[in-house]
Amino acid sequence: MAFCYHKPTRDKCEVCEYLEKNIKEEPIISTFKGKASSANNYPFHNWYNFVLGYVPDFPLYIINKYKINPKHTILDPFMGTATTNVVAKDLCIPSYGVEANDYFIGVGKTKLTWDLDIELLVELKKKITNRIQKLTSEYNFNKEEINLFSEFDKQKKNYNELNKLRPEGLGERYISDIPFAKLMIIQQAIKEVVDGKMPIEIYNFFHTAFSSIIVPSSNVSYGPGFGIKKPREDYNVFDMFEQKVKRMLSDLESVKDNPKRYTKFEVIHGDSRHLSEYIPTGSIDYMITSPPYPGDHEYTKYTKLELMIENNVMTNLDFRTIKKRMLVGSTTNIYKECNDRISVEGNELITEVTNEIQKRLDEDGATSGYEKLYTKLVWEYFGGMALVLSEALKVLKPGGAFSLLVSDSHAFKMVHIRTAYILRDIALKIGYSDGLIELWQHKKSTSHSYNLREEILTITK
Numbered sequence: 001m002a003f004c005y006h007k008p009t010r011d012k013c014e015v016c017e018y019l020e021k022n023i024k025e026e027p028i029i030s031t032f033k034g035k036a037s038s039a040n041n042y043p044f045h046n047w048y049n050f051v052l053g054y055v056p057d058f059p060l061y062i063i064n065k066y067k068i069n070p071k072h073t074i075l076d077p078f079m080g081t082a083t084t085n086v087v088a089k090d091l092c093i094p095s096y097g098v099e100a101n102d103y104f105i106g107v108g109k110t111k112l113t114w115d116l117d118i119e120l121l122v123e124l125k126k127k128i129t130n131r132i133q134k135l136t137s138e139y140n141f142n143k144e145e146i147n148l149f150s151e152f153d154k155q156k157k158n159y160n161e162l163n164k165l166r167p168e169g170l171g172e173r174y175i176s177d178i179p180f181a182k183l184m185i186i187q188q189a190i191k192e193v194v195d196g197k198m199p200i201e202i203y204n205f206f207h208t209a210f211s212s213i214i215v216p217s218s219n220v221s222y223g224p225g226f227g228i229k230k231p232r233e234d235y236n237v238f239d240m241f242e243q244k245v246k247r248m249l250s251d252l253e254s255v256k257d258n259p260k261r262y263t264k265f266e267v268i269h270g271d272s273r274h275l276s277e278y279i280p281t282g283s284i285d286y287m288i289t290s291p292p293y294p295g296d297h298e299y300t301k302y303t304k305l306e307l308m309i310e311n312n313v314m315t316n317l318d319f320r321t322i323k324k325r326m327l328v329g330s331t332t333n334i335y336k337e338c339n340d341r342i343s344v345e346g347n348e349l350i351t352e353v354t355n356e357i358q359k360r361l362d363e364d365g366a367t368s369g370y371e372k373l374y375t376k377l378v379w380e381y382f383g384g385m386a387l388v389l390s391e392a393l394k395v396l397k398p399g400g401a402f403s404l405l406v407s408d409s410h411a412f413k414m415v416h417i418r419t420a421y422i423l424r425d426i427a428l429k430i431g432y433s434d435g436l437i438e439l440w441q442h443k444k445s446t447s448h449s450y451n452l453r454e455e456i457l458t459i460t461k
């Protein structure tokens with residue numbers, strides 16, 4: 001669903017009206033006959049589902065369309081939770097993933113490691129469950145009992161002791177005290193059984209299972225933007241963990257005797273504006289991704305809890321370090337030193353869009369700090385994407401193709417940004433030979449009545 005942080009002051013869009021009237025094409029997604037639903041319904045993908053991710057049907061569509069096979073190598077330069085890579089692995093196609101967000105690195109590696117020793121995992125899970133039970137028995141989780149008998153019950157510790165472990169800035173409005181304490185017990189149990197004693201792949205397995213239940217145990221909602229819902233005092237946190245590990249073990253079991261479990265992959269923590277520093281020149285046959293789009297999304301916000309609890313990302317400075325590795329996609333990750341726009345300086349389509357945004361800002365007498373950044377954001381976003389497209393040209397083989405799933409945007413004063421159309425213009429100017437745009441789906445919006453186009457742009461080297 002298209003999302004907009006800052007409510008538009010207008011509700012009419014001539015571009016949408018023109019497109020709706022004049023372009024009658026069936027969205028590709030409709031050919032999936034309702035199958036293309038949440039990634040939660042798919043094995044491996046459901047180990048951790050990213051709210052801004054996409055369904056496996058998109059990479060599958062591209063793989064089938066271009067007859068990509070195990071002799072090819074795929075790259076997703078905005079890997080996120082590795083949807084493209086998991087689809088590729090399932091078809092025995094080797095892949096690379098590059099991602100800027102620290103948290104997704106562990107998640108991506110876990111989702112792609114299918115050759116773990118299942119018996120060992122089962123044994124470790126038993127030990128972790130025993131530790132969870134033992135630790136839980138040491139605490140009193142009953143608030144009333146604590147109030148009434150605190151003087152008498154010296155046998156058990158107050159669960160609130162565990163809330164002293166809360167990272168600063170992660171208050172009760174994000175996660176209530178009891179679920180937080182329970183999460184700390186699971187984390188402690190995993191630490192005691194696994195951390196420093198087992199190979200990194202085993203560490204990743206249990207830590208992904210754990211971190212995937214942080215948001216479901218919290219008061220955070222993504223519907224569609226980052227929000228805080230009515231706090232719940234408790235959740236069945238231990239059961240959620242138990243079920244998640246079970247699900248993951250059963251997925252591993254399902255590929256136990258299948259050669260696909262050994263399909264090669266490499267997950268790289270980096271900034272795709274420097275792709276050729278990580279990926280050998282001319283080594284990639286196809287690139288399939290959904291990049292950030294100019295929709296005013298601040299991507300670290302969507303993994304704030306996991307980054308704090310799992311990756312020890314605590315301070316604003318820590319968050320800024322990650323944000324600087326990312327493309328500018330929101331008014332909250334523009335910094336003084338940003339200068340990606342230089343790579344698209346003078347582009348007529350971007351000039352047209354940003355002039356229109358500025359005109360509407362002037363008409364509305366907009367003075368707020370974030371609104372003043374709108375045009376800079378749009379220039380920086382397309383400038384950053386131009387850098388990624390240039391780097392992609394270096395790592396692609398001649399004849400190789402790059403498919404990007406992007407949505408149009410109304411995020412800035414309701415000016416219609418035709419993302420795929422502008423990216424194609426940039427790509428052809430950089431030296432790609434061809435650019436095909438297909439309608440993937442129409443996305444509903446909460447802030448206006450139009451359905452924005454989500455399109456696949458495929459450019460060829």
Ligand SMILES: C[S@@+](CC[C@H](N)C(=O)[O-])C[C@H]1O[C@@H](n2cnc3c(N)ncnc32)[C@H](O)[C@@H]1O
Pocket residue numbers: 050052053054077078079080081082083084098099100101104270271272273289290291292299325326327
């Ligand atoms: C739309 S999401 C991709 C979703 C993903 N394919 C999935 O399956 O979850 C865009 C991703 O790009 C990442 N990103 C943003 N800027 C980046 C950059 N410069 N280099 C690498 N990754 C970046 C974000 O952290 C986010 O995970």
